[in-house]
Amino acid sequence: MEITDTHAFGCQGMTEALRRVLVRRPHPSDLAAWRAYGWRAEPDPASLLAEHEAFCELLAEAGAEVIATDAPPGTGPDALYAYDPVLVAERGAILLRPGKEGRRREPETMAADLEAAGVPVAARLEAPATAEGGDTVWLDERTLLVGHGYRTNPAGIAALSQALPGVEVIAFDLPHYRGQGEVLHLMSFLSPLDSDLALVYLPLMPVRLVEILAEREIRTVEVPAEEFETMGSNVLALGPRVALALAGNDETRRRLERAGVDVLVYRGDEISRKGDGGPTCLTRPIWRA
Numbered sequence: 530m531e532i533t534d535t536h537a538f539g540c541q542g543m544t545e546a547l548r549r550v551l552v553r554r555p556h557p558s559d560l561a562a563w564r565a566y567g568w569r570a571e572p573d574p575a576s577l578l579a580e581h582e583a584f585c586e587l588l589a590e591a592g593a594e595v596i597a598t599d600a601p602p603g604t605g606p607d608a609l610y611a612y613d614p615v616l617v618a619e620r621g622a623i624l625l626r627p628g629k630e631g632r633r634r635e636p637e638t639m640a641a642d643l644e645a646a647g648v649p650v651a652a653r654l655e656a657p658a659t660a661e662g663g664d665t666v667w668l669d670e671r672t673l674l675v676g677h678g679y680r681t682n683p684a685g686i687a688a689l690s691q692a693l694p695g696v697e698v699i700a701f702d703l704p705h706y707r708g709q710g711e712v713l714h715l716m717s718f719l720s721p722l723d724s725d726l727a728l729v730y731l732p733l734m735p736v737r738l739v740e741i742l743a744e745r746e747i748r749t750v751e752v753p754a755e756e757f758e759t760m761g762s763n764v765l766a767l768g769p770r771v772a773l774a775l776a777g778n779d780e781t782r783r784r785l786e787r788a789g790v791d792v793l794v795y796r797g798d799e800i801s802r803k804g805d806g807g808p809t810c811l812t813r814p815i816w817r818a
Contacts, residue, residue: 763807
């Protein structure tokens with residue numbers, strides 16, 4: 530897609546039309562560390578690259594300018610999941626500090642890619658704060674939901690509040706579920722689809738979060754239990770009621786379509802299933818409008 534405005538950025542929302550998005554390919558040599566990073570199986574480099582290219586083509590066909598970058602060697606295979614190291618707000622990029630220690634290099638290396646795309650760095654989280662993008666959900670441009678779990682701590686939540694003046698940051702305790710060895714992000718069970726619609730896996734939802742969605746008259750589509758483990762609840766909104774989802778979660782797709790959502794699917798055996806990262810994880814939206 531032709532670049533029309535190299536300085537367009539700002540993503541204090543998750544369901545407006547996706548206009549610019551950054552994606553990252555891990556360095557091929559880093560894929561050998563898949564066990565150390567908790568991947569389920571060894572990725573095939575050629576197949577992973579082919580799936581990633583096809584994924585980027587879908588984003589471009591949907592109308593987004595896709596900024597494809599390569600992570601520097603030594604960053605780790607999780608660099609594929611560009612959503613976690615940074616947020617892009619109205620002021621610019623907020624460099625996070627991942628709770629997963631092996632990902633601590635990623636925010637600074639991604640900062641160079643973002644600055645080249647015209648996105649300035651607005652803030653950096655420092656120790657002892659930890660926060661990952663997967664634990665953040667914009668409910669609207671002035672409300673950020675944050676999950677307190679094993680990857681995002683209270684100091685990180687406080688740092689986000691300080692970095693986002695004028696934004697209400699609402700924190701929720703995340704379930705222990707399977708513990709520190711297997712990541713459970715806020716976005717593992719919540720994906721906004723429109724200003725009044727969200728996809729959820731209800732059994733893991735904090736009660737207060739369920740109440741807030743109801744208070745704001747946000748209707749929910751529930752993911753069936755048998756499709757939670759296959760990332761049925763992780764979908765990327767390409768625009769209001771237009772979703773990109775991992776192929777194979779057929780019942781979730783049917784439920785979304787009955788709710789009036791147009792669903793596109795991608796193949797992600799290498800880029801998603803092996804590393805437990807859905808379509809949201811694979812992207813860092815830069816601009817929605």
